[in-house]
Amino acid sequence: MPGHKGKAPSNAPDLQGAYAWDITEISGADSLFEASGILRAAEQQTAELYGSGSVCYSAGGSTLCIQAMLAKMKAEHRHVIAARTVHRAFLNACVLLGLEVTWVRPRSGSLIAGQYAAEDFAAALEKTDGAACVYVTSPDYCGNLQDLRGLAAVCRRFGARLLVDNAHGAHLAFLEEKLHPMQCGADFCCDSFHKMLPSLTGAAVLHSAEDCGAEMKQYMQLFGSTSPSYLILQSIEAATEWLRQGGGEEVRHCAERSAVLRASLPQYHFAGNDPLHVTIKADGNALADELRMQGVECEYADSTCLVLLLSPVMEEGDFQRLYTALSRCEPKPPAVPPPLPSAPEQVLSMREAALSAWVSVPVGEAVGRICGMVQVPCPPAVPLIVSGERITEEWVGLMRFYGIGNMICVL
């Protein structure tokens, strides 16, 4: 293996460069889940760069890292308290591991992007018997950063671990103000290198505050393919080296250019506090169409906002093009979402509901039914109702607002 023997098929000569580097666990190439050679050394370089106790590479995105973090929590018999703005990857991991979750709802914002109060996690921890952990997504899809230092202090007070879905924040360690979860006191976090840094799709790392990489690999191999892509792994090592040799400076540059871009477009209302997520409060769908006509593709749009993802590899000309395109658009006011309904009733466990016999129904016919498998469009893949919860009229109203057409319900 591999069957291609380093040669792209004759009908795809453009892929030859990639095929040549697509190796497997041959002698000297190490083995991801039992790394002791070049992969281990590369992981150590990344850990050193971020100041983490250990780093595990993932060719299965942050999804695999989230599965591993939660498997570790299960092994430690910790109850999971989570900020409700979670990606589907978290919910799927809970289903696979049979974890039940205590939800903390946002104080403001929406269920896709919200702001949370550390006291609400403290209150949930106070009510929890036994060991616990807190799981938050920061930054969220719209670039909202949570107060991780405050949360870490709360977690320390209760002996709880802090887990952060930092899929959107691999760049944060290189900003002037150190905002990466590992710099703010988290115990574990995942970074999708492929989202914010120059790495291939699927590239991610799992950071641990302690030196427990070998143990975390055992949890990763529970879920990951036995054939992780070396191309993807090499792209993590390459991005690490790039960051070490001036890429960090490029991240800061990108943040500065982002500030200039925002300041020179006073007709726009920007939201979020991560510089690389440019979130515009406007009718995002209309704005996305206008931008697309000028050759700019956004990351995400709905009727309330539009998200543009900046990258440190963008050059001055790219920023100029973006500025020109945005200055030619005429943003329309954002739609106002219906108020957040009261917390839905949990009728079945997430696992029971997700693994039940199911039927897909138009949302209008879902009232009164129980949500089965979570099915949400990606991006942002943040569900409004999760497996096992009763769907009410108000929640259906919110789903219609976000353009969700069908739901998978328990039969």
Ligand SMILES: Cc1ncc(COP(=O)(O)O)c(C=O)c1O
């Ligand atoms: C907040 C968040 N967490 C986790 C993930 C999963 O990351 P990956 O695609 O690297 O597996 C995503 C992907 O979009 C995400 O947006």
